[in-house]
Amino acid sequence: MSVFNVFHIAGSALTAQAARLNAVASNMANADSVAGADGKPYRAKQVVFEATPMGNAGAQGVRVRQVVEDASPARMVYDPRNPAANEQGYVAMSNVNAVEEMVNMISASRSYQTNADVMNTAKTLLLRTLSLGQ
Amino acid sequence: MATKLDDLLSYQHQALSLRAHRQQILAANIANADTPNYKARDIDFTAALKNAMAGRSDGLELARTAPGHLAGGAGAGPAPLLYRKNTQSAVDGNTVDMDVERSQFAENAVHYEAGITFITGRLKTMLSAIQGNQ
Numbered sequence: 001m002s003v004f005n006v007f008h009i010a011g012s013a014l015t016a017q018a019a020r021l022n023a024v025a026s027n028m029a030n031a032d033s034v035a036g037a038d039g040k041p042y043r044a045k046q047v048v049f050e051a052t053p054m055g056n057a058g059a060q061g062v063r064v065r066q067v068v069e070d071a072s073p074a075r076m077v078y079d080p081r082n083p084a085a086n087e088q089g090y091v092a093m094s095n096v097n098a099v100e101e102m103v104n105m106i107s108a109s110r111s112y113q114t115n116a117d118v119m120n121t122a123k124t125l126l127l128r129t130l131s132l133g134q
Numbered sequence: 135m136a137t138k139l140d141d142l143l144s145y146q147h148q149a150l151s152l153r154a155h156r157q158q159i160l161a162a163n164i165a166n167a168d169t170p171n172y173k174a175r176d177i178d179f180t181a182a183l184k185n186a187m188a189g190r191s192d193g194l195e196l197a198r199t200a201p202g203h204l205a206g207g208a209g210a211g212p213a214p215l216l217y218r219k220n221t222q223s224a225v226d227g228n229t230v231d232m233d234v235e236r237s238q239f240a241e242n243a244v245h246y247e248a249g250i251t252f253i254t255g256r257l258k259t260m261l262s263a264i265q266g267n268q
Binding site for chain 1: 155236
């Protein structure tokens with residue numbers, strides 16, 4: 001029954017978008033972090049999506065292939081009074097780009113909404129099918 | 135009589151299963167709206183329904199190893215998956231246009247419900263013919 005498969009496909013998208021939102025939340029929370037547990041500044045994390053075969057007839061769901069760390073250099077802020085400052089008085093902050101993260105968040109939440117909507121439609125169709133002939 | 139009842143519903147039955155199949159493909163497109171290099175897919179519904187009604191099947195046939203065996207087709211095979219013509223593809227190679235997919239999804243859902251209404255109507259007609267004016 002292909003309509004059931006719509007649930008699996010939309011569900012995989014919900015999981016993937018939730019992972020993306022999770023990464024955005026982590027990045028935004030650490031936007032002003034100076035150094036993580038390993039002593040290095042926090043690096044922004046981005047999820048990479050990948051289409052994955054789901055069910056029959058070539059329909060593809062989505063899954064998170066990997067979580068990559070942003071390779072851009074750390075943001076250097078001049079703050080000589082900070083204990084983490086180097087000899088020149090600069091502090092290495094996380095490389096999170098707040099604007100990018102906000103855009104990412106809006107995109108992820110819109111996609112999440114859309115896929116929840118898709119699930120709702122599939123549910124309506126299935127319920128209508130169950131009441132066939134009545 | 136059984137075949138007549140079957141004939142009565144077979145057209146709508148084929149249309150309904152194709153609609154369900156297409157719903158799944160459109161859901162996959164919406165799910166992969168943010169996947170890099172994903173190409174939007176769709177089926178040619180009219181051609182697929184025509185093929186299904188003509189009994190042409192790309193699906194699997196049962197193997198017949200003795201003359202007494204009956205030919206058993208697996209019904210209409212999966213309709214060939216086509217790629218959607220894209221107007222503006224994204225930089226990451228994704229060709230999903232959310233407006234198109236959403237409208238097609240909604241349209242397909244309405245057609246599915248219409249198919250169910252048609253079948254219900256046919257069944258009611260048949261039922262009133264069987265029961266007479268009781």
